[in-house]
Amino acid sequence: MSRAIEVFAPAKINLTLHVTGRRADGLHLLDSLVVFLDAGDRLRLESAPSFSLEVTGPLAAGVPVGEDNLAMRAARLMGGPAVAITLEKHLPAAAGIGGGSADAAALLRGLAALGGTMPAPEALAALGADLPVCLRSRPARMRGIGERLEAVELPEAHFVLVNPGVAVPTAAVFAALESRDNPPMPEQLPRWGDAAELAGWLGRMRNDLEPAASRIAPQIGEALDAITGTRGCLLARMSGSGATCFGLYASAAAAGEAAARLGAERPAWWITPAGLWRGGERLS
Ligand SMILES: C[C@](O)(CO)[C@H](O)COP(=O)(O)OP(=O)(O)OC[C@H]1O[C@@H](n2ccc(N)nc2=O)[C@H](O)[C@@H]1O
Numbered sequence: 190m191s192r193a194i195e196v197f198a199p200a201k202i203n204l205t206l207h208v209t210g211r212r213a214d215g216l217h218l219l220d221s222l223v224v225f226l227d228a229g230d231r232l233r234l235e236s237a238p239s240f241s242l243e244v245t246g247p248l249a250a251g252v253p254v255g256e257d258n259l260a261m262r263a264a265r266l267m268g269g270p271a272v273a274i275t276l277e278k279h280l281p282a283a284a285g286i287g288g289g290s291a292d293a294a295a296l297l298r299g300l301a302a303l304g305g306t307m308p309a310p311e312a313l314a315a316l317g318a319d320l321p322v323c324l325r326s327r328p329a330r331m332r333g334i335g336e337r338l339e340a341v342e343l344p345e346a347h348f349v350l351v352n353p354g355v356a357v358p359t360a361a362v363f364a365a366l367e368s369r370d371n372p373p374m375p376e377q378l379p380r381w382g383d384a385a386e387l388a389g390w391l392g393r394m395r396n397d398l399e400p401a402a403s404r405i406a407p408q409i410g411e412a413l414d415a416i417t418g419t420r421g422c423l424l425a426r427m428s429g430s431g432a433t434c435f436g437l438y439a440s441a442a443a444a445g446e447a448a449a450r451l452g453a454e455r456p457a458w459w460i461t462p463a464g465l466w467r468g469g470e471r472l473s
């Protein structure tokens with residue numbers, strides 16, 4: 190019997206991203222508060238004699254269509270059951286919001302639901318530092334190089350994602366860092382009562398990659414200024430290694446209004462409102 194599953198690959202954003210050191214192998218130690226949004230890519234997996242990949246959707250241009258695609262690499266790593274993969278891209282690539290890692294993680298969740306065996310964590314590391322957190326797709330504090338995860342409770346919060354149309358390679362941003370030994374977040378994270386409290390606390394935290402990424406892509410500064418100027422914006426910050434920036438809002442209405450305003454001002458930018466991703470896949 191042919192089986193099919195649809196899996197969602199939610200966008201990842203780093204509400205904070207502290208770079209706290211560097212390992213002997215050159216990878217950076219992080220302390221990051223990571224959340225997932227209800228904006229994302231969609232994968233359809235359908236039983237087939239062998240693995241294949243088709244990339245569709247509004248942001249498919251430039252995404253690798255062969256063995257280099259992280260979804261395909263994840264499928265090869267897992268080994269089976271074989272499926273025809275249709276990857277519908279809605280998230281920009283090389284944008285600091287998970288992209289490829291989110292797709293790979295969604296592929297693994299889908300194949301597991303179809304009877305596949307999840308590879309060991311050490312094997313998964315080859316798919317990227319963001320893979321473990323994307324596999325959970327739940328709010329988390331992420332430490333080490335991305336492998337140490339703790340669940341975090343978040344209040345209701347709403348976001349606008351803004352990508353000013355420039356791809357920023359992650360490795361180039363890490364390489365351009367001026368300081369690699371910065372303070373972590375406090376050992377004990379607070380319990381935030383609402384979005385305003387969360388934003389107040391986040392304002393005292395950092396994304397340590399933001400200065401380096403902004404030197405590489407000055408459009409990041411423009412995006413942050415534009416977000417900061419929207420009504421109801423509680424915080425504006427870059428996610429991951431950029432160039433996508435996010436605004437934090439207390440309500441879906443405020444985020445929706447800000448996204449509409451920004452879209453009218455900047456028609457060439459990729460802009461979307463989003464809420465927190467609460468999980469749930471669809472089996473068919
Ligand atoms: C910046 C973050 O997005 C924060 O969530 C991640 O740390 C990056 O995760 P990712 O995109 O899955 O990155 P990877 O594909 O593993 O790494 C890309 C490159 O970024 C650098 N890199 C990445 C993660 C890390 N902890 N230290 C690093 O120095 C390395 O040069 C690496 O070759």
Ligand SMILES: Nc1ncnc2c1ncn2[C@@H]1O[C@H](COP(=O)(O)OP(=O)(O)OP(=O)(O)O)[C@@H](O)[C@H]1O
Pocket residue numbers: 251252253257258259260281282283284285286287288289290292293319357359429430431
């Ligand atoms: N499924 C995929 N979607 C997007 N890019 C992919 C995918 N598979 C491989 N890539 C390649 O990975 C590169 C990095 O893209 P990705 O969207 O993972 O961004 P990122 O900025 O590294 O994300 P983050 O740092 O937040 O994890 C792209 O330039 C692209 O060539």
